Amino acid sequence: MSTIYDIANACGVSIATVSRVLNGSSKVSPKTREKVLAAMREQNYSPNPFARGLGLDSMKMIGILCTDVSDAFFAKAVSLVEHGLRKRGLDVILGCSGTELSEKKKYLQLLLNKHVDAIILIGSPFRETNDNSHLEAAARQVPIVTINSLIDLPNVYSVDCDVSSGMKQVVELLAADGYTSILYLYDQLTYSGQQKLQGHREGLAECGLPEQPELIRRVERTLGEPQGLVEKLLDDKVPFSAIVTSEDLIAIGAQKALVARGIRMPVIGCNNSILAECSTPSLTSIDNRLDILCPTAVKLLTKILNGEKESAPSQTIFPPLLVFRDSFTVKNTVDK
Amino acid sequence: MSTIYDIANACGVSIATVSRVLNGSSKVSPKTREKVLAAMREQNYSPNPFARGLGLDSMKMIGILCTDVSDAFFAKAVSLVEHGLRKRGLDVILGCSGTELSEKKKYLQLLLNKHVDAIILIGSPFRETNDNSHLEAAARQVPIVTINSLIDLPNVYSVDCDVSSGMKQVVELLAADGYTSILYLYDQLTYSGQQKLQGHREGLAECGLPEQPELIRRVERTLGEPQGLVEKLLDDKVPFSAIVTSEDLIAIGAQKALVARGIRMPVIGCNNSILAECSTPSLTSIDNRLDILCPTAVKLLTKILNGEKESAPSQTIFPPLLVFRDSFTVKNTVDK
DNA sequence: TTAAAAAATGTTAACGGTTACAAAAAAATA
DNA sequence: TATTTTTTTGTAACCGTTAACATTTTTTAA
Numbered sequence A, B: 001m002s003t004i005y006d007i008a009n010a011c012g013v014s015i016a017t018v019s020r021v022l023n024g025s026s027k028v029s030p031k032t033r034e035k036v037l038a039a040m041r042e043q044n045y046s047p048n049p050f051a052r053g054l055g056l057d058s059m060k061m062i063g064i065l066c067t068d069v070s071d072a073f074f075a076k077a078v079s080l081v082e083h084g085l086r087k088r089g090l091d092v093i094l095g096c097s098g099t100e101l102s103e104k105k106k107y108l109q110l111l112l113n114k115h116v117d118a119i120i121l122i123g124s125p126f127r128e129t130n131d132n133s134h135l136e137a138a139a140r141q142v143p144i145v146t147i148n149s150l151i152d153l154p155n156v157y158s159v160d161c162d163v164s165s166g167m168k169q170v171v172e173l174l175a176a177d178g179y180t181s182i183l184y185l186y187d188q189l190t191y192s193g194q195q196k197l198q199g200h201r202e203g204l205a206e207c208g209l210p211e212q213p214e215l216i217r218r219v220e221r222t223l224g225e226p227q228g229l230v231e232k233l234l235d236d237k238v239p240f241s242a243i244v245t246s247e248d249l250i251a252i253g254a255q256k257a258l259v260a261r262g263i264r265m266p267v268i269g270c271n272n273s274i275l276a277e278c279s280t281p282s283l284t285s286i287d288n289r290l291d292i293l294c295p296t297a298v299k300l301l302t303k304i305l306n307g308e309k310e311s312a313p314s315q316t317i318f319p320p321l322l323v324f325r326d327s328f329t330v331k332n333t334v335d336k
Numbered sequence C: 001t002t003a004a005a006a007a008a009t010g011t012t013a014a015c016g017g018t019t020a021c022a023a024a025a026a027a028a029t030a
Numbered sequence D: 001t002a003t004t005t006t007t008t009t010g011t012a013a014c015c016g017t018t019a020a021c022a023t024t025t026t027t028t029a030a
Helices: A004-011 A015-023 A030-043 A049-056 A072-087 A101-113 A133-139 A163-176 A191-206 A224-235 A248-260 A274-278 A290-305 A331-335 B004-011 B015-023 B030-043 B049-056 B072-087 B101-113 B133-139 B163-176 B191-206 B224-235 B248-260 B274-278 B290-305 B331-335
Strands: A061-066 A091-096 A118-122 A144-147 A156-161 A182-186 A216-218 A242-245 A267-270 A284-287 A315-318 A321-323 B061-066 B091-096 B118-122 B144-147 B156-161 B182-186 B216-218 B242-245 B267-270 B284-287 B315-318 B321-323
Touching: A004 A015, A004 A030, A015 A030, A049 B049, A061 A072, A061 A101, A072 A091, A072 A118, A072 A274, A072 A290, A072 B072, A072 B091, A091 A101, A091 B072, A101 A118, A101 A133, A118 A290, A133 A144, A144 A290, A156 A290, A163 A191, A163 A242, A163 A267, A163 A284, A163 A321, A182 A191, A182 A224, A182 A248, A224 A248, A242 A248, A248 A267, A248 A274, A248 B274, A274 B248, A274 B274, A290 A315, B004 B015, B004 B030, B015 B030, B061 B072, B061 B101, B072 B091, B072 B118, B072 B274, B072 B290, B091 B101, B101 B118, B101 B133, B118 B290, B133 B144, B144 B290, B156 B290, B163 B191, B163 B242, B163 B267, B163 B284, B163 B321, B182 B191, B182 B224, B182 B248, B224 B248, B242 B248, B248 B267, B248 B274, B290 B315
Parallel strands: A061 A091, A061 A118, A118 A144, A144 A156, A156 A315, A182 A216, A182 A242, A242 A267, A267 A284, B061 B091, B061 B118, B118 B144, B144 B156, B156 B315, B182 B216, B182 B242, B242 B267, B267 B284
Antiparallel strands: A091 B091, A284 A321, B284 B321
């Protein structure tokens, strides 16, 4: 590994000059610049990131914190964010904390300890509890951008999708189609989980439908549990005529229960991951626009890192997109 | 941010003593140790990773390089590896290079430039070409552990699953059941892609079945392309009685074409991702044991980082697992 | 009680960059 | 040509650790 001193020696210049060439900061005469660049190429030089980091307190690394990359939703988000950051010359430290609040705190601290330049938080930082004191503390050290959850704290910037309205719209569409007994299956009440549930309730209220506790059920984010629950509800003859869920995986589990019994009714997922397409019948799903949120978050972040905090909106919200597939199409309305 | 000097001052000791407490290296008297630890707690001290990195040329970060985390297979692998590394106090820099060789090279270089302690390579480093000169060069700088591809180079350690035998076994099972015209759909001929194809061919040979070019077809790793191809083959009345694929996603696409026409025949996927379970009928799939490969790779890596290279096997191979689901069960054999 | 050995602590030079400031060289002006 | 201005380059301090080596303190042995 050659150092800045090696390059300086090779060209008969000082290390300051080499550093200047490296950073393109202040002026260097064209011919010395060329000489230095040639030496760098020759020696295959690459600046030591630790030394640089020590001086500048930055290694141009962004921490990405999510719950679980093996989940299709987070995987897509991480992928999109990683691409965006790379394109801008930023490296990515990945942390998958799981759902436990204590773990999330620990991971947040781990990233801070590594002196990342910023943190991108995918999904919700808190669960049922609204304790985000740790986030507040973290934001005092580095800017934080959250994707898919809205947090109002200094130095925290949120890019979110209004899934609440999506959920509401789904209820309205179903109701308009005569599906008035809607089974709502949700998993964790993270920020977006709460939004979804609220949207569902608003939809019910809007349509003058009653809120039935036995039709608003919490399940694990798995295939088996929703499937089992739906089977049980069918066994118990609990009446419902459509299923809406907070996640595609849950929807698919539920749909499997239906398919197994030859029952056909509208099933709506959320997140519109690849799973939705894989399901048979393919799943109608609320798309939370990660394809827009993630690039937006990255752009926002670069702005902030460039010191343009003033022009960085602390909240950016996009509308969701309903993607209709076989499990429920608006055409139903017409066909019926 | 308090430094080692702040702590030293606060306790009236030298920075060397603080450093010793920090590293637990040489002896420090119990009472000064306590005093120092107390000051650290009080000042919420955490050592500057860049300074440490500069001295030790290590920030205890491992680079993970994969093709695409948004793909269920890589997502699962990255997730498993991340967990294992975290548990051992190692941080993770993630790189998603895509399939282009030039990009892979670039990403490899990016990780090296960050002075990662090691690189874990998930999936294949090369495609149809067998050019792994860049890997060889990289391995001269840091140890490399590959997951799901076998590479014979100094300082490269491979943890792999023998999918070839899995593929072979599938053909044998199908043939034994009377399914002798097998459509084989594959995507990229990465290392494991080649292994799979070879296993398939071996299976055909073993069973005395002919290799039919029109039944060994390359498709994109998407849902739509295999679906379209199968539809076309059906239209063209190309005869086949079972479908085997190199990836679950492809299998699901193919199966969708069958389901749409009410045709039922064995469909076998590979990788056994969550997609396989989501499909209806649920997909029989070859599990390449990421649940074992990934922890093994991490353990191997820690061994290597601990300087126990001698006792680190350069190749570790696990057998695959056939996971039978609705799209093809061995019970078929009995039932028929 | 003193000398020797062991344990604890301190001093200081790396590690490889960045950058403020100083100095030298080149260009512009008088 | 001498002087001023501008451009280019060099010097050296600093960033916060680690660790070799030196020194002091404590313990043990004589």
